[in-house]
Amino acid sequence: MVKAVFAGSFDPPTYGHRNLVERAARLFDEVLVVVALNPHKEGLFSPEERLAFLRALLSPFGNVSVALCRGLLVDFVRDEGAQVMLRGLRNGSDFSAELELALWNKELAPELETVFLPTERPYLLLSSSAVRELAAFGRDLSPYVDSEVASALASRLGPTQGAAGRV
Numbered sequence: 001m002v003k004a005v006f007a008g009s010f011d012p013p014t015y016g017h018r019n020l021v022e023r024a025a026r027l028f029d030e031v032l033v034v035v036a037l038n039p040h041k042e043g044l045f046s047p048e049e050r051l052a053f054l055r056a057l058l059s060p061f062g063n064v065s066v067a068l069c070r071g072l073l074v075d076f077v078r079d080e081g082a083q084v085m086l087r088g089l090r091n092g093s094d095f096s097a098e099l100e101l102a103l104w105n106k107e108l109a110p111e112l113e114t115v116f117l118p119t120e121r122p123y124l125l126l127s128s129s130a131v132r133e134l135a136a137f138g139r140d141l142s143p144y145v146d147s148e149v150a151s152a153l154a155s156r157l158g159p160t161q162g163a164a165g166r167v
């Protein structure tokens with residue numbers, strides 16, 4: 001049994017995240033998707049909202065579950081009995097940040113392995129922050145996130161009537 005933990009902010013979850021989970025669900029016996037809370041970053045959506053979005057997005061995958069982590073991730077992964085920490089790679093800057101994180105995690109928990117999956121072409125430019133930015137300009141978000149997430153983004157960040165004009 002190999003269990004993988006895929007942790008992130010998921011603020012909000014996108015189809016890029018879902019693609020990674022779908023592929024991981026074929027590679028590992030169990031995948032646990034974890035909303036990892038950063039005490040220095042409040043985020044747009046509450047942890048409970050992000051969990052609900054993830055549950056809806058990932059419901060088609062039978063061996064995938066969702067949880068919240070408020071502490072140090074390696075401790076959480078150990079407690080869950082997982083062996084793998086999964087991360088996605090889109091480009092060189094993801095790689096340098098992710099390599100550093102993986103090496104720190106190795107230092108803290110040598111028995112755990114980080115596995116990277118490269119993104120696929122349709123998701124190369126997709127990030128939670130790009131989606132938040134598009135929402136602020138009232139653009140169509142349906143290619144990137146679930147409709148429930150798109151509505152939540154529009155009501156929280158969408159442009160107010162008439163605010164898009166020249167200043």
Ligand code: ADP
Pocket residue numbers: 007008009010011015016017020086087088089090094118119120123124125126127128
């Ligand atoms: P964090 O704030 O921890 O980077 P994110 O929610 O932004 O959390 O991302 C969580 C993980 O998902 C990271 O490993 C990131 O590289 C990966 N990821 C995010 N978007 C994509 C995408 N479009 N394709 C592949 N991996 C992605």
